[in-house]
Amino acid sequence: MGLGISPGLLMLVAFFWLPWLSDVGAQSTGSARALDALLQDYAYQAFKALNKPKTGIPYDGAVPLNLTGIGISALRLRSGSLRSRGVTMYKEFEIPKGVVVTPYVERLIFVYQNLGNLSSVYYPLPGYAYLAPVLGLLPYDASNLSATNLPELHINASDKPISIKFQGVSSVPAGSVAKCVWFDLDGFPNFSNAVSGNICSTAQQGHFGIVVESNAPAPSPPPSVVPSPSGGEKGGTSKVWIIVGSVVGGLALLVLLAFLVLWLRKYKRRKKMQQMEKAAEVGEALRMTSVGNTKAPAAMVTRTQPIIENEYMP
Incomplete structure (x- = not known):
């Protein structure tokens, strides 16, 4: 192979690294x-x-044991009914009329999430402390109840925003101000002021919470929420190893790709030479003739017979 490395080996290593x-x-x-x-x-x-x-009837679901503490529910609606009537109260969410769903589906399902004591695990917010569990409201197509990994639909409350009335909110420390936080589907937080300490509003789907800056005195946790365990030093060390592993793995992959490119170039060059040699061998063979004591190739001679254009002579 020229480089002494089998292309199969390169592919195998890349298969495990990627x-x-x-x-x-x-x-x-x-x-x-x-x-x-x-x-x-x-x-x-x-x-x-x-x-x-x-x-129009919400149904609570069950989660696996490793997600104990998270609550879920599902509410199926017609898109037309959602837009013309809204939903008076779905858990903590009050959905007004005028909500438009895109892309359009005949029926949709609102999946409700209450992340409970796992709120800060899935939605960490450095510099802030949660006063209530993170709540999620995500719409999906309801045409197939057996479907999995569905993409979220998009909702837009154009007339009046969706109201979120959080329950079991911890008291706000003196000198602090409760803030609403909305996480979009990419996980980016957006802050706004809370109304009456426990009410937030939104025009779109996503995840929502109430927080205060963590430099204030620690708020008392709500009765139904168990404080989430801290990752501590172990979590930081794990992140460092992930970064180091990513860098080393990336460099190794680049080296393997470089070897693969070099091998492909040499393979193409050799293939081209083989094709040229084969083309030369396929050419027409010349007849051999003797010239003295030496044999040499000679082409066939074909004499063109003369033809008189006009036999009439004046």
Whole structure:
């Protein structure tokens, strides 16, 4: 092979490295999105367990043991009914009329999430402390109740915003101001002022919470929320190793790709030479003739017979 490295070996090494690098990126950015997909599946199972689930009635779902503390529910609606009537109260969410769903679907399901004591795990917010669990409201297409990994629909409350009335909110420390935080589907936080200490509003889907700056005295936790365990030094060390592993893995992958490119170039060059040699061998063979004591190739001679154009002579 020229370089002494089998192309099969290069492919095999790249095959094992690429999934590892992809998994490292997923661990750092996709945990909350993976949770949304999982909770959508479990929320839909609440409908599948019923013989004839009704539209407009919320059904609570069950989560696996490793997600104990998270609450989910599902509410199926017609898009036309949502726009013309809204929803008086769905858990902590009051959805007014005039909400438009895009892309349009005949029926949709609102999946409700209460992340409980896992709020800061999936939606960490440095410099702030949660006064209430993070709540999620995500719409999905309801045409297939067995579907999984569905993309979220987009809602827009154009006339009046959706109101969120948080329950069990911890008291705000003296000198602090409660703020609403909205996380979009990419996990970016957006802050606004809370109304009456426990009411937030939104025009779109996403995840929502009430926070205060953490430099204020620590608020007393709500009765139903268990404080989430801290990752501490172990979590920081894990992140360092992930970064180091990503860098080393990336460099190793670049080296392998460089070897692969060099091998491909040499392979193409050799292939071209083989084609040229084959073309030369396929050419027409010349007849050999003797010239003295030496044999040499000679081409066939074809004499053109003269033809008289006009035999008439004046």
